[in-house]
Amino acid sequence: MIEKRFIVNAADLTVVRFECTNPKCRATATVRVAEFSHPPTHCPGCRTEWISPRLMSEEEKRRDFVVRELVRTLRGLATMAGDPDTPFRIRLELDHDAIPGAALEEKQRAQM
Ligand SMILES: [Zn+2]
Numbered sequence: 001m002i003e004k005r006f007i008v009n010a011a012d013l014t015v016v017r018f019e020c021t022n023p024k025c026r027a028t029a030t031v032r033v034a035e036f037s038h039p040p041t042h043c044p045g046c047r048t049e050w051i052s053p054r055l056m057s058e059e060e061k062r063r064d065f066v067v068r069e070l071v072r073t074l075r076g077l078a079t080m081a082g083d084p085d086t087p088f089r090i091r092l093e094l095d096h097d098a099i100p101g102a103a104l105e106e107k108q109r110a111q112m
Helices: 060-084 104-110
Strands: 005-009 016-019 029-032 091-095
Touching: 016 060
Parallel strands: none
Antiparallel strands: 005 091, 016 029
């Protein structure tokens, strides 16, 4: 069996996409890492509050922290990748099955 994997250059992760978990909505908001200032406060579709700017609950504080740390890390990876003195690159590996539509695409290709 051939195992397929997708390798992503960590520095190429330039956009963070937030997807609403409401099954009737699934709207997305995208934020460019280079332009990020704060996580989106509301779903652009159903207007559910995602992270209020007032950070009222511990849960909201945790979500805000995680998103900000993610963006900070992505910016750090981009800086490192752009520095010719960095002696290594970071590449992330995705399991083929973790990519939505990949298995279906395989099946369709096999039937052709
Ligand atoms: Zn929504």
